[in-house]
Amino acid sequence: MLNVSNLRVSYGAIEVIHGIDLQVNQGECVALIGANGAGKSSTLKAICGLVPATAGTIEFEGQDITNQSGHSIVKAGITMCPEGRQVFPQMTTLQNLRMGAYPRKDAEQAADVEEMMDMFPILRDRAHQAAGTLSGGEQEMLAIGRALMARPKLCIFDEPSLGLAPKIVAEVGETIARVKEMGKTILLVEQNSAMALRLADRAYLFEAGEIVLSGTGAELQSHPDVAKAYLGH
Amino acid sequence: MVEVLQQIINGIAIGGVYVLIALGLTTVFGILGIAHFAHGSVSMFGGYLTFFFVTSWGIPLLLAILIALLVGLVLGVLIELLAYRPVRDANHINAFIVALGLTMMVEGINLELFGHEQVVIPTDFSRVFNIGGVTIPELRLYVILAAALLIAAMTVFVERTKTGQAIRAVAENRDAAILMGVNVKTIPLVVFAISTALGVCAGVMVGSLFAIAPGIGEGLVVKGFAVLILGGLGSIPGAVVGGLVLGITEALAAGFISSAYKDVIAFVVMISVLLFRPQGLMGKA
Ligand SMILES: Nc1ncnc2c1ncn2[C@@H]1O[C@H](COP(=O)(O)OP(=O)(O)O)[C@@H](O)[C@H]1O
Numbered sequence: 271m272l273n274v275s276n277l278r279v280s281y282g283a284i285e286v287i288h289g290i291d292l293q294v295n296q297g298e299c300v301a302l303i304g305a306n307g308a309g310k311s312s313t314l315k316a317i318c319g320l321v322p323a324t325a326g327t328i329e330f331e332g333q334d335i336t337n338q339s340g341h342s343i344v345k346a347g348i349t350m351c352p353e354g355r356q357v358f359p360q361m362t363t364l365q366n367l368r369m370g371a372y373p374r375k376d377a378e379q380a381a382d383v384e385e386m387m388d389m390f391p392i393l394r395d396r397a398h399q400a401a402g403t404l405s406g407g408e409q410e411m412l413a414i415g416r417a418l419m420a421r422p423k424l425c426i427f428d429e430p431s432l433g434l435a436p437k438i439v440a441e442v443g444e445t446i447a448r449v450k451e452m453g454k455t456i457l458l459v460e461q462n463s464a465m466a467l468r469l470a471d472r473a474y475l476f477e478a479g480e481i482v483l484s485g486t487g488a489e490l491q492s493h494p495d496v497a498k499a500y501l502g503h
Numbered sequence: 504m505v506e507v508l509q510q511i512i513n514g515i516a517i518g519g520v521y522v523l524i525a526l527g528l529t530t531v532f533g534i535l536g537i538a539h540f541a542h543g544s545v546s547m548f549g550g551y552l553t554f555f556f557v558t559s560w561g562i563p564l565l566l567a568i569l570i571a572l573l574v575g576l577v578l579g580v581l582i583e584l585l586a587y588r589p590v591r592d593a594n595h596i597n598a599f600i601v602a603l604g605l606t607m608m609v610e611g612i613n614l615e616l617f618g619h620e621q622v623v624i625p626t627d628f629s630r631v632f633n634i635g636g637v638t639i640p641e642l643r644l645y646v647i648l649a650a651a652l653l654i655a656a657m658t659v660f661v662e663r664t665k666t667g668q669a670i671r672a673v674a675e676n677r678d679a680a681i682l683m684g685v686n687v688k689t690i691p692l693v694v695f696a697i698s699t700a701l702g703v704c705a706g707v708m709v710g711s712l713f714a715i716a717p718g719i720g721e722g723l724v725v726k727g728f729a730v731l732i733l734g735g736l737g738s739i740p741g742a743v744v745g746g747l748v749l750g751i752t753e754a755l756a757a758g759f760i761s762s763a764y765k766d767v768i769a770f771v772v773m774i775s776v777l778l779f780r781p782q783g784l785m786g787k788a
Pocket residue numbers: 281286304305306307308309310311312313
């Protein structure tokens with residue numbers, strides 16, 4: 271479904287992604303793991319059109335989307351739930367959810383808002399509250415709900431559990447599992463590698479802008495290097 | 504008491520003009536971070552144009568305003584595309600210089616096309632209403648109603664339409680807005696078109712209530728920025744409250760102290776408000 275080949279990304283003169291290849295197949299949950307600064311977010315941003323690719327190609331459903339504008343990539347069916355949640359702080363929860371459906375023109379948007387509020391009941395309680403006043407966990411649920419409002423084919427999550435209390439982290443994990451059950455294809459970046467590898471069908475390990483290891487979630491979980499460096503045992 | 508009410512009515516009329524100017528400035532500032540100084544002069548161009556249509560071509564007033572509005576929409580698009588877009592990703596000082604240059608250019612164009620004499624847009628709204636001793640000239644009433652209608656329309660547009668919400672979204676978080684599928688290249692065009700059209704309305708109001716002359720636009724844009732700071736940068740409710748507060752204070756100052764001091768007093772109010780609420784009346788702390 272998503273096919274990234276030989277992708278390179280630079281900020282100014284400094285290259286941070288040095289030609290990586292990765293694939294995400296229809297219905298899969300693929301995790302990217304690796305230390306802080308390894309280049310996971312930069313890869314996701316290049317896929318979403320937020321930063322330019324200096325080389326390589328990104329194909330989605332057979333269509334070349336390399337360096338397309340961000341909004342046309344959303345139209346193609348890719349939505350990202352960005353690092354740090356990035357809700358619109360002064361807009362209400364409801365307005366944030368509706369923003370998620372921005373490109374849609376169908377009549378089911380209101381029904382989808384209801385569905386998101388059924389999925390995350392806390393959002394219903396907070397419907398008319400400015401999103402910036404929500405707690406970190408609530409904002410994460412909002413960001414996930416907002417991303418789903420686009421009815422994406424591929425849903426990208428960048429560090430959804432970052433900075434959240436352990437109990438909320440577990441909730442985020444369950445939520446992503448539910449999104450997977452909904453039949454969405456998922457590309458997941460997580461610092462919490464244990465959680466990511468449990469959720470993932472396949473995973474790639476990033477190190478300093480390169481992919482150094484790939485395999486099924488279970489394979490990486492039991493790989494000695496991964497276990498030592500990223501799972502803490 | 505009647506005298507106070509009288510001045511408040513006068514203040515609401517001029518405050519309405521300030522609000523319309525400030526709404527344009529605040530939405531432009533919100534999404535692009537640009538202090539669009541040329542806004543006042545462009546608004547006055549709209550007023551001049553209406554005057555020209557009415558006096559030289561004999562076009563009926565409302566039709567003339569409508570045409571000037573359409574010209575305003577197009578002008579807004581051109582300003583964004585030709586003046587500000589090229590410096591979009593450059594250092595902020597570049598946009599600042601473009602704004603100053605554009606101001607001088609538009610002032611020059613106004614002077615070339617319409618001369619240095621002050622002009623008043625002729626209207627035949629000459630009735631005067633008297634409500635409990637407070638006199639309201641017909642024209643002033645229409646200006647207040649039109650301003651209220653435009654402010655309401657703008658609020659509905661921003662809060663109830665997808666494009667309006669996208670404008671807010673870009674102002675609050677540009678990258679997140681892109682991830683929602685917002686085309687961040689077209690949104691500034693929409694913002695400039697609408698802002699300029701609102702400015703044209705303000706220009707017509709100034710031109711019919713008072714007069715348009717060289718320099719008026721620049722004075723107005725300074726007031727517009729005062730309103731933004733008073734109300735809270737980037738906030739639409741802030742622009743409305745700030746504009747009315749400034750207009751009413753000025754009118755009271757002019758009525759009870761001296762019209763020579765009205766600008767001074769307006770700025771004293773602004774500074775006093777900022778001493779206690781540095782974020783402005785409606786701004787988020
Ligand atoms: N906007 C930016 N400008 C310059 N360098 C950046 C920027 N964003 C990220 N980087 C650098 O790119 C590298 C990869 O960062 P990132 O993709 O955020 O990693 P990760 O998401 O894996 O933590 C890091 O060295 C980081 O410092």
